[in-house]
Structure formats: C-alpha cells, structure tokens
Amino acid sequence: MTSVDVKDLRYQYHDGLEALRGINLSIEKDERVCIAGPNGAGKSTLLHCLAGLLKGNGQVSVANAELKNLDSSIFGLVFQNPDDQLFCPTLGDDIAFGPRNQKLAKDVVAERVRESLALVGLEGFEYRHPHHLSIGEKKRAAIAAVMACKPKILALDEPWANLDARASRSVTDILKNFDGTVIVISQDLYYAAAVCKRMVVMDGGMVIADGDMKKLLAQEKVLEYFVAVDDDGCPLCHSRTRI
Amino acid sequence: MRSQRKIRHEYSVSALADLSLDVRSRILITLLFIISIVTTAPYQLLMFLIYAGLISWGAALARISLVTVFGRALIVLPFSLVVALGVPFFTGGETVVFFGLELSIAGLWTLAGVVMKSFLSASTLVLLITVTPINLLMQGLRGLGVPVLLIDLLNLTYRYLFVMLEEAMTLRQAAIARGYRPKWLPQAVIVGRLAGTLFLRSFYRAENIYAAMRLRGYKQVMPSDALPKYEWTSIMMVVLFVFMLISIRLYLGCLK
Numbered sequence: 001m002t003s004v005d006v007k008d009l010r011y012q013y014h015d016g017l018e019a020l021r022g023i024n025l026s027i028e029k030d031e032r033v034c035i036a037g038p039n040g041a042g043k044s045t046l047l048h049c050l051a052g053l054l055k056g057n058g059q060v061s062v063a064n065a066e067l068k069n070l071d072s073s074i075f076g077l078v079f080q081n082p083d084d085q086l087f088c089p090t091l092g093d094d095i096a097f098g099p100r101n102q103k104l105a106k107d108v109v110a111e112r113v114r115e116s117l118a119l120v121g122l123e124g125f126e127y128r129h130p131h132h133l134s135i136g137e138k139k140r141a142a143i144a145a146v147m148a149c150k151p152k153i154l155a156l157d158e159p160w161a162n163l164d165a166r167a168s169r170s171v172t173d174i175l176k177n178f179d180g181t182v183i184v185i186s187q188d189l190y191y192a193a194a195v196c197k198r199m200v201v202m203d204g205g206m207v208i209a210d211g212d213m214k215k216l217l218a219q220e221k222v223l224e225y226f227v228a229v230d231d232d233g234c235p236l237c238h239s240r241t242r243i
Numbered sequence: 244m245r246s247q248r249k250i251r252h253e254y255s256v257s258a259l260a261d262l263s264l265d266v267r268s269r270i271l272i273t274l275l276f277i278i279s280i281v282t283t284a285p286y287q288l289l290m291f292l293i294y295a296g297l298i299s300w301g302a303a304l305a306r307i308s309l310v311t312v313f314g315r316a317l318i319v320l321p322f323s324l325v326v327a328l329g330v331p332f333f334t335g336g337e338t339v340v341f342f343g344l345e346l347s348i349a350g351l352w353t354l355a356g357v358v359m360k361s362f363l364s365a366s367t368l369v370l371l372i373t374v375t376p377i378n379l380l381m382q383g384l385r386g387l388g389v390p391v392l393l394i395d396l397l398n399l400t401y402r403y404l405f406v407m408l409e410e411a412m413t414l415r416q417a418a419i420a421r422g423y424r425p426k427w428l429p430q431a432v433i434v435g436r437l438a439g440t441l442f443l444r445s446f447y448r449a450e451n452i453y454a455a456m457r458l459r460g461y462k463q464v465m466p467s468d469a470l471p472k473y474e475w476t477s478i479m480m481v482v483l484f485v486f487m488l489i490s491i492r493l494y495l496g497c498l499k
Contacts, residue, residue: 053454072460083406084451088465089377089398096468101460106468127376131405149459 001029002064003153003181004050009058011045011205019045020056021205029152032175032182034192034213037202038225043185044080046202047155050183051077063152072098076151080158082138083130091117091133091141092126098149116144120174136167143174153181160188189217201225265477266375266383267470272484273371277364279488285356290495291363298366305374312373316365323361327354377401386470395465403448411441 004027011020019042027033035043048054050062052070063074079085088094095116099109117123120140125133133141139159146154159175160168168191175182175195186192192199192213199216201209209222216222276297283290302312334350372380381394414437425431453461 048454051458053458070457070460072458075458077455077458079451079455081451084448085455087399087402087452087456089381089401093378093467097456097461097466098459100466100468101462109468129377130402145459 002061003027003029003031004183005059005061006046006050007059009046009049009056009060011042011049011054011056019205020049023058023205023207025200025207025210027181027183030179030181031198032196033184034189034196034199035183035185035202036187036189036192036199036225037208041202042205043202044157045205047077047157047183047185050153050155051075053077072146072149072151073102074151075153075155076146076149078142078146078154078156078159080161082135082142085142085145086130086138089129090126091122091128091130094130094141095126095145095148098145102149112148112150116148117141119147119177120144121170134167136163136170139163139167139171140174143171147178151180153183154178155183155185157185158187159184160186160191189213193217264480265471265473266379267386267473268477268481269371269375270380270383270387271481273367275481275485275488276367279492280363280367281360283360283492285352285359287495290492291359293491293495294363295366298363298370301370301374305370307370307373312366312369313362315369316362319361319365320358323357327357330354330357382467382470385467386473391464398465399452403445403452406448407441407445410444411437414440 004025006023006025009020009023009025010018012018021042023042023046025046035046037043045054049056049060052062052075086094088097092113095113096109099112104112113126114123117125120143122137122140122144125137125141130138130141143156143159154175156175159171163171168188172191172194175184182195184192184196196213198211199209199213200207201216201222203225209216209219276294280291280294283294298312299309302309330353331346331350332344334347334353336347336349338345338347339351340346375383377398381398384394384397385391418433418437423430423433425433
C-alpha cells in the first residue's frame with residue numbers, strides 16, 4: 001500500500017528559483033526513508049509540498065488521496081527549529097493544540113498529552129514553559145506535539161541537528177518506535193541509517209539516487225555528496241557518519 | 244515522576260495557585276483593586292498604606308517575598324516619573340521653593356499620586372501573574388469575554404518575547420565580537436541595522452510558526468479547554484472584596 005506518491009512534482013519560488021524539477025517518488029506504508037543531499041537540493045521544499053504547505057505543479061498523493069487540505073491526522077511535520085513548533089506558553093497546551101483542533105473530547109486530549117509526553121520521555125512536563133527547556137528537550141517536545149495528532153506519516157526536517165549524542169540517541173529511539181511511515185531529512189547519516197532502510201539522494205531539485213541506504217553509501221558517486229576527501233584523495237568522515 | 248505541585252513550585256507558581264479561587268475572580272478582584280487604587284486621591288496616604296498592606300497580605304498568603312512583588316513593580320517607576328516629573332513645574336496654585344526651584348504644591352501631590360498609583364497597580368499585577376499560571380490566566384481572560392484574537396496575541400507575545408530577546412542578544416554579541424564599540428552617535432546606525440535584521444528574522448519565524456500551526460489544524464482560533472462553571476462561591480468572593488474595599492473607603496472618607 002502506497003503512503004506517499006509523487007509524480008513529476010515541480011516547484012518554483014517567487015524569486016524564480018526552481019527548487020523542485022520533476023520529482024517522482026513513491027513511499028510504501030510503514031516505510032522509513034531518509035532524504036539526503038547537499039544544501040539547497042530541495043529536500044525541505046519537497047517535505048513542505050508533501051505536507052501541503054506549498055503547492056507545486058504535479059501530482060501529490062498522501063495516504064492514497066490527492067492532497068487538497070492539510071490534515072494533521074495524516075501527515076505530521078516536525079520543523080528543524082523546535083522554537084517554530086512550540087508556540088504555546090506551556091508544553092501541555094502545545095501538545096494539546098493538535099488534538100483540540102481535531103475536536104477530540106477533553107479526556108481524550110488529556111490522554112493524548114500524557115501519552116505523547118511519555119513517548120518522548122518528558123512525563124510531568126505539562127506545566128513547563130518551552131523557553132525553560134534544553135534544545136534536546138525542545139526537539140523531543142516538538143516531536144511529541146506532532147505525534148499527539150496521531151499522524152500516519154511522520155516527517156522530520158533535520159531531527160538530529162544541534163543535538164548532543166544522548167539527545168540524538170533519544171530522538172533515534174523515538175523514531176524507531178513510531179508506528180507508521182517515517183520520512184527524515186538529515187545530514188547525520190549515522191543516526192539516519194539506524195532508523196531508515198531506504199535513502200533518496202537529491203541534488204539540484206531532482207532525485208539522483210534512490211535505494212537501499214547501505215548499498216547507496218557504498219557507491220563512490222553517491223559517497224561524494226557526503227564524504228569530504230583530503231589532499232591525497234582519502235575519504236574523511238563526514239560529521240558522525242560511519243560508512 | 245514529579246508531582247504537579249512540585250513542578251509549580253519550581254517554576255514560581257506558588258501555593259496560591261492551588262487554592263480554589265476561580266481565575267476569573269482573581270482577574271476581577273485585581274481589576275477592581277486597581278480601579279480603587281487609581282480613583283483614590285493622592286493626599287489620602289492612609290488608603291495607599293492599606294492598599295500596600297492588602298498586597299503584602301496577598302503575597303504572604305501566596306508565600307512570595309515582598310521583595311519579589313515590590314521589587315519587580317519598581318520597573319514602572321521610570322516610566323511614571325517621565326510622564327509626571329514636569330507636572331510640579333507647570334501646575335498653578337500655591338508654590339514651594341525647593342533647592343531654588345519653585346514647585347507647585349498641587350503638582351507635587353499629582354506627581355506623588357502618579358508614582359504611588361502606578362507602583363501599587365504594578366505590584367497588584369505582579370502578584371496576580373506570579374500566583375497564576377499563564378495558561379490559566381489566558382483561559383480566565385477568555386472566560387471574561389476578552390476577544391480571542393487579543394488573547395492569542397498575548398499568548399504568542401509571551402512565548403516569543405524570550406526567543407526574540409535571545410536573538411537580539413546574539414546579534415549584539417556578534418557585533419561586539421567583530422569589534423563594534425560604539426562611541427559616537429553615527430556609530431549607532433549599526434543598532435538600526437541590527438533591529439532591521441531582527442525584524443526580518445521575526446518575520447520569517449512568524450511564517451514558520453504559522454505553517455506549524457496550520458499543520459496541526461489551526462483555523463484562526465486557538466483551541467482551549469472550556470473553564471469550569473463559574474461557581475457562586477467564587478462570584479461571592481468578588482462581591483465580598485468589593486464590599487470590603489467600599490467599606491474601608493467609606494470609613495476613611497475616601498469615597499467621593
């Protein structure tokens with residue numbers, strides 16, 4: 001069963017920059033996919049098109065329905081900067097924001113808040129203010145806020161960016177345990193490989209490689225995108241990536 | 244798992260928050276108390292002392308130090324002084340010479356009144372804000388019929404004030420790290436540029452926040468749990484408080 005189906009998707013920004021140039025992509029239900037590539041490749045734009053925030057030319061089907069309106073119970077997107085995501089004065093209110101918009105009963109909302117915070121290891125944080133949290137806690141809280149809507153597809157933009165090893169492991173565990181389709185944009189291939197089996201490599205608004213993550217990373221041509229090379233031509237490890 | 248009570252104490256939400264007084268009553272009492280303060284004549288000093296006593300009593304009930312309540316309220320004084328400092332120089336009537344300056348007595352009373360009233364009003368608000376969690380306060384305002392849009396703006400301002408301050412500090416540090424040491428007025432131009440950058444960042448952040456809200460089903464109104472029914476006991480507390488204030492003012496002859 002297809003979870004996401006994209007056919008010939010194109011998107012051009014107001015300044016004329018063509019961010020997506022004919023993307024074709026199909027993601028199966030419960031599949032875990034890492035979208036990687038250099039800066040400016042169009043990864044975030046693609047995610048925003050999948051979420052319905054941007055309307056491109058082409059066909060985008062999410063959960064077997066053509067994308068028309070935003071639906072938090074189908075597609076959940078976690079932004080790179082958690083401060084953009086946590087906009088309520090207290091964490092409890094923030095987590096409850098989505099379920100309340102879904103018009104759920106008060107006790108169901110309370111249960112969702114408790115459950116989501118427990119899933120990300122932030123039990124008892126309902127009354128905490130977002131500006132009192134560490135970056136790792138904010139990141140987990142942002143994931144909890146989206147997970148409270150119980151989306152079928154969870155998409156995350158750079159979930160491991162700026163996190164220390166412990167916080168990164170924590171986010172990895174949350175994603176591993178998520179019951180549904182996961183789409184991750186990341187440069188941290190070490191953690192992405194722990195979550196995703198499949199990798200889609202983008203560059204210049206196009207998909208240039210798509211397949212098994214480990215096999216792709218064994219290809220020299222793909223490796224060039226992620227691994228720096230020293231003066232003698234020996235590959236240097238990119239960030240925490242181990243290949 | 245830490246209890247809610249412990250978390251509240253950790254984050255300066257005092258024991259008064261656990262008392263049963265409805266948040267709508269707290270807001271109404273605060274509002275009426277401030278109205279009483281601002282309608283008191285400046286020369287009725289005993290009444291101002293009673294107001295200060297009532298605020299201290301509230302702070303004691305909430306187990307908050309007076310230094311916290313009155314100390315935080317001091318922030319309004321520069322503003323009220325700027326507004327009223329010129330009054331003794333321009334008001335007519337009897338005058339008094341002070342350090343060679345001819346000052347109007349009525350003007351001095353007005354100045355004292357502005358300072359006392361603004362300080363006590365701010366102290367009352369500090370007390371309310373300290374004992375009431377922000378989300379409860381917003382719910383209370385909504386329950387009292389304050390427009391939803393205004394409450395949403397207050398909510399977002401409260402949430403992002405700290406983020407913007409952090410960004411402003413980062414920008415300032417970045418300028419200082421690159422040798423910015425303003426000495427002459429023309430060098431202050433850079434402050435304007437930093438403010439412009441901050442504005443642009445705020446603009447882009449606002450776009451992202453709105454996108455995040457839309458993705459979680461936002462439809463122009465922030466959803467909120469309905470407040471429990473406004474109990475008669477809570478309404479009676481407001482009535483009793485008003486009765487007490489009027490009685491004191493009548494007794495002291497302050498109600499004209």
